[in-house]
Amino acid sequence: MGQQERMRVGLVYGGKSGEHEVSLSTAFAVMQEFNYDKYEIIPFYITKQGQWRVGDTRHEPFANKEELTLESGEGRTVQAMAMLFANLDRAASGDAVSSGVDVMFPLLHGTYGEDGTIQGLFEMANVPYVGAGVLASATGMDKAVMKQLFTHAGLPQCKYTDFIRVQWEKEQDALLAKMEAELGYPCFVKPANLGSSVGISKARNRQELIEAVQFALRYDRKIVVEEFVDAREIEVSVLGNDEPQGSLPGEIVSSNEFYDYKAKYLDGKSQMVIPAPIEDALLESIRQMAVTAYRAIDGSGLSRVDFFVRRSDMQVFINEVNTLPGFTPFSMYPQMWKESGLPYNELLDRLLQLAMDRFEAKQGLQYENA
DSSP states (O other): OOTTSOEEEEEEEEOSSTTHHHHHHHHHHHHHHSOTTTEEEEEEEEOTTOOEEEOOOBSSOOSSGGGGGOOOOHHHHHHHHHHHHGGGGHHHHSSOOTTSOSEEEEOOOSTTTSSSHHHHHHHHHTOOBSSOOHHHHHHHHBHHHHHHHHHHTTOOOOOEEEEEHHHHHHHHHHHHHHHHHHTOSSEEEEESBOSTTTTOEEEOSHHHHHHHHHHHTTTOSEEEEEEOOOEEEEEEEEEESSSOEEOOOEEEEOSSSSOOHIIIIISOOOEEESSOSSOHHHHHHHHHHHHHHHHHTTOOEEEEEEEEEETTTOOEEEEEEESSOOOSTTSHHHHHHHHTTOOHHHHHHHHHHHHHHHHHHHHTOOOSOO
């Protein structure tokens, strides 16, 4: 890429997950914010059936969200893959291939978007990409594995248990007794591998617990059950590769009994308070814990780290790391950075540079004995 040339950013959105429409809204919002004097955008749309479509290079945003679905056709799908994997030719020629992209920017929420699968595709294509790598993405999606890493890092957590479908089918009575003894009621039941609070239920008795587990098993073979904590929900935006930084923490005041899919995306009544109205020393402690959690999953690029602060004694518990948080200009992640002194357009610049830095560092690694 010449010094005066615009960086070619492949924006990937849509996808096969249940958060397809959320991804379209995110992509449309992000496209409005790019500095088209510095970047040109190549839209990559993935249909709900998993078909890739690529649009013409954009030097301005789409006029409306409907245009994001691009035109259909097998040729466009072949061209999309050719443009992605054209970057493999860089190793032979030493130059960027004219038909390729400089960096991919995935805006895919949920399964096949933030679980490490598409990140693995980018690794195979040898193309830089924004956000967490394969391991951190997969770990960030699997709440059970994530919790094990938090334990190893010494981070405080709510009491929880996890199990898989076959255990539930064979040991239901024993699991129920264990959850009642260790977690009590009410408790929260979650699919281990799903984003945006889909499939989560609050159980107040044994019958509701059984129904909640059966409901969560529609979405995943692995289930996490957590104790209920009467708590405030505090979040931190983390940015960086090997030297990550945390933003000012913010607080979510949910419109619903808990911050579920409806409260996040549908009713528009939840509030964000930045910085969170908590004593300064505790805010700084949460900020540092967010960086610890980010490093625990080997994060890179960006993540939002979520905490509970128990109302009775202000005890902090880590909840989860979200490696591909909501990213419209009005989402919590960029809003926390805005209040920390980093506006949205500069945040985009930083994320793209972090992607390039990580890619260049990885190119220097050796994969065979000298």
